[in-house]
Amino acid sequence: MKNSHIVSIMYDGSIHKPSAGDYTITMSNGKQVTLQDSDLTITGHNNGVSDVGNYSVDLSEAGKTRIGNLLGSDFTLVGGSSTATFNITKQKGTASLTSGSKVYDGKKVSASNYQPTLTLRDALGHTLDTIKLTSGQYNISSDSSAVGTYEITLSSAEIKALEEKYSNYDIDFNAVKASFTITSQNIPDNHGGGSSVTPSTPSTPSNPSTPNSSSSSSSSSGPVTPGNVAVKGTVVYAIKKIGLYDSKNFAKHNRKAWYVQKPRIYRPMFVVTGYTRDSNGVLRYKVRDVNHLTKNRGKTGYITASWNYVRPVYYEDSHATITVINPRGVNGYNKASLTGKVKNYKQGTVLKAKKVVSHNLTTRFVLSNGQYVTANRKLVQMGRHAIPTKVRAKGAINRYSNVKLTKRNKHYSANQRKTFKVYGFDYSQANSTKHHGTLRYRVDGGYITGNTKYINIIK
Template identity: 55%
Template sequence: MTRVISKLMTAGLTVILLTGLAAPALAQADTTTDTVTTTKQAKGESAIKISAVETPYAYFSTTSGIKRLSTLTGWPESLTVDQLKDDDYMQKLQASHPENDADTMDSIRQQMLLMAENLPNFNLQKSYIANMLDEAGIESSDTTADSSANNMVISIYMTLWEAMMSVAHSAGIMDQAAMSQYYQNTVIPDLKQLNAPDAVITLYDPTDFSDEFFQKLITSVFDPAYKNLTTNFSALADLSPEEFLKINLAESVNEQKKLMLTPLIDFTTKLPDGSYKLKGIVLSEFTFISTGLPAEVTPTPTPTPTPAKAQPVTVRYVDEQGKTLAPDQLLTGELGASYHSDALDIPNYTLTKTPANATGTFTSDAQTVTYVYAKPALQTGSAAATVDPVAPKGTVIYATKKIGLYRTATFSKKQVKRWYAKKSRTNRPMFVVTGYAKSKNGVKRYHVKDVNHHSKTAGKTGYVTTKRAYTAPVYYAKKHAKITVINPAGVNGYAKQNLTQKRAHYRQGQVLKVKRIVRHNLTTRFVLTNGRYVTANKQLVQAGKVQMPKQIKTKHAINRYTTANLTRKNRHIAKHTTLKVTGWAYSNANNFNKRDTLRYHVAGGYITANKHLVRVVK
C-alpha cells in the first residue's frame, strides 16, 4: 500500500473509480485544487505519536504457513524515527548492505519518515480506503469503500499476473496460446468478480495479439513486472518457475483488500512509553502474496514481544554556567535500542560542546546528555552572515537555476542523483519540502520529493540547496497590484478560497487586477477586484504586466507544428507571412535534462520564436 498511502499523506487524493488509481494533486494542477490537504482526526479522538517504524514487508503464504518477506536485505526489523532522521546512521546502515539498491533504500527511508509523521493526522479508527474517500469528499460507506478497494486491487492483480506470465514465458512453460487459455479460464473470471470494467478485462487479453505485439508485451510489460516484484522481495526470485506459477491471484488480492479495509489503528503497536510503532505491512505495495492460504483466512500479524524495561535518556540544553536555556527532552525506547539526541538552534547562542553520549543505546540505568552553549561575539559589517529564508515544511519550491538532487546533505559529485537543467518559469522543476538537514559544515539543506508528475523524475527524493539564488517558493507571499496569466492553458477564477465553484476562465496573457492576497493551508491565493479567487502559483501567474508579441512576420520560410517541441509538422509557411500570436509555450516541458526554448502559438499550432527566422511586428 506504500505508493498510494504515501501520496494520501503528502498531497491528498482524487479517487478515479474507472481505473481504481489514486492521483496526487499538487502545485502544477493548482487551477483546480490545493497543494497540500490534510485529513484531521475525527472529533473526540486524540492523535498518537509514532516513534518507530518497522521496515517494509509483505506476507507470503504457502501450505507450510505464513512467512514475512522483507523488502530490504539485512535491515533491522524496525527503526526509530530518530535513527531514520540521522544521516550518519542511515549512511552506515546502507553502506553495510550494498546488496540493496541505494535509491530504493533512500526512498523507503523517506516513506517511513512520512508515515511516522503523517499517519496520526488521519482518522485511525477508519480504514485506509475510508480515509482516502473522506479526503476526496466522497461519503465513505461500506459499499463505496468495498468498491474502491476492488478498483485498487485490480492493478495489483494485473501486476502479479504479468510477473507470472514473464516466468512462464522465460521458462518455456507457456506460449501465447497457453497464456490465452489461462487468461480465459482464470483471469477473466477473477476480474469479473472484482467488477473490473470491460476495458480493463480486454486490455491484456493475449488471445488476439499479433506475434510482434505479443513479444513487445513480454519485454515491455511482463518482464519489468517480474523484475520489480523480485527487486522488492528478493526471496521470490529463489522460487522455481513451477513454484512461482502456483501464486493464487484471487486469494492474494482478496487478502490485500481486507488489509485495505482494516482500521489504521490495527497497524500500530503501543510501546511502553505511550508512543506507537507502525507495522511495516502498510509500507509495501504488495501486502500479501498467496500460494496456499485457504480463502477467507486472514493472517495473524506477528505479535510484538513486550520489551524489557529501559530507563529514559534526559537531554539538557545549558549555558556555560549551567543555566537551562531550553526545556529538557526525554528520550525513551526499548532496552538495547539506539537513541539519537539533537542540538537545538537557540537564539543568540552558539553550541560550544557536543556531548560524547549524544548517541548511544538505552540501558537499565538513567542517562543524561548535556549540550553546552555560549553567547557569540557580535559580528558587524561584512563579517555578519546573510541567511537565506527557509521555506516551511510541506510547501512547494522550484529551481530557478540548474541544481543537483543529492543523496546526502553533504554535497559532492559522487552524491549527485541527477541534475535539473535551468528552465523557463512555467517549466521549472518543483519539489515538496519534506524536511531539513545540515551538511558536515553546518550548511542547511532541504530534503525534498520531486512532484513533477509528467516527468520521469517524479517521486525521486533527496537533498537540494536552500539558497534563494537557486530555489524559491512556488507561491507568492505578497500582494501585487496586477498579475498576468502565463500558464498556456490559462487559470480559473473561483467563488471560494479553496478554489471551488468556478466562476470564470482567464486566458494566457490576460492581465488581472488584485485586491489582496490570502493564505490557504500552505498555499496562497490572489483575490481579484471582482471578488474571485485565483491561484498565486508563480508557474501559472506572474506579477505585473507581461508583454508578449501580438503579431510576427516570417523572415524566412518556416514550418508550423502541432507541439511546442516542434514535432508533427502540419504546415509550411512562406517567407514574409504575417501571423497573429495567440499565446506562447516552451519546449521540453517535462524533460529536466534539457533547457527549454520559447515557441509562439499561432492558429493551428506552434512556430519558432527564433529572432533570425521571425520578426516581431507589434
C-alpha cells in the first residue's frame, strides 16, 4: 500500500484518521482494490492521532477481512509491504513577554514589583496560554538598580519545559525578549501610555501610584500605576468585556452599555478625555466611544482604567517585524501624517520596521523602505504571525458571498473533500458590541467557516 499523494496536515488539536481517498493498494497480480476509510488504520494508533509526527498507515483487521472477501476463495491475502504515511506537522506559534518600568528607587530590577507575563498564541493569534513568570523562570541581564534598560529573557529551564509542553507548536522560545526600564526621577514614566508625547502638565490624577482594584468586570480589577495610565487625548481599547457608565461609581443602574470581548481586529476603542476616582479611590477613565460603525458611537462616560481590561491602541516601542492583521490590509505612506499613499500591504504581509515615531498622540512604524504605516494594534501585530494559506473540508461544506455566512453561493459535497486557497481571515459580527464574532476564511468566490470541526488546516 502507498500514498496516492503526500498526506500532511498542520496540527490543530483534532484527532485524525487516514482517508481512503489518499491511498492506493495493489495486489501481487497487479489488481488495484478500491479502499474504504474503515480499511485503514494508523499503525499502533487504531483510534487516530492528534500529535505532531510521521505515522505509518496499514490495513486494519476489518480491511483485511473485507478485501479478502472481495478477492474470493481463489486468493489468499497474506502480509505485504506498505510505504503509506500520514504526517502531522507543527503549527506555527508565537510567544511574547511583557516589559516593565519604574522610576528610580534604589532597588534592583529583581527587587521591583515586576512579574513578566508570557503569552503564547497559535497561528491565528488565538491565545494558547498566559503565564505569569516567577523568579527562576526568567533572566535579567546585569541586574542592577541603576537607571537604564535591562533585557529580560526566558531561563533555559523554562525554555526546556515550554518546548516539552508545547511540542506540537513551532515557537522559538530562545528569541523571546522583553525589557525593564528604570528612568530617573525627574523624567515622567509613560510606559504603556499610548503615545511617546509627554503632556506639558501632569494629566494623571493625584496619587496615581497607589495600586487599586475592584471586584468585577464592571469595575475591573487590576493595578493602575503611573507606568500604565494612558495620556489624556490618546486612544485605548478593551481586551476584555467592560461597561460604559454614567457615573464614576460603577453600578448596574448607571451602566450605559456593555462591550463584549472581541477579536483583536474588532476591539472597541475609546478616546481618554479625562480622569477621576470612585468613592473607593479606584481610577476611572472619562472617555468618548470612537467606534464609528457601532450603535454606541459618540457616547461618553466612564470606563475602568485597569491594565487588565484596557490597553493603549498604539505601539510605543519599535519591533523588528510586524504582521498586517487587518482584513483590508494597511497602506504605506511617504509621510508620518499618513499622506502620500505608496501601496497597500495585504493581510498576512510581514513588514520590516526600523523604528517608531510619534505623530500628534498616535504613533507610526517606519519601515525599512522608508514608508510609514500605522502602529495601531488592531491593524498590525508585532512579530511574525503565520496565516493559513490552504484548508481542506472534512466533509460537505458551503461557500458564502458574505462574512456572516447567510448568502450561500456554492455547495461542495463530502465526496469532493474540497481544498481551498485561503486569502485571509475575518470575523462575523464585526461591529456588534454584544457578540464576539466567529472566524471565517476568505477564499476564491467568498467565505467559508474557520471552524476546525469542518476543515483541516493544510498549511
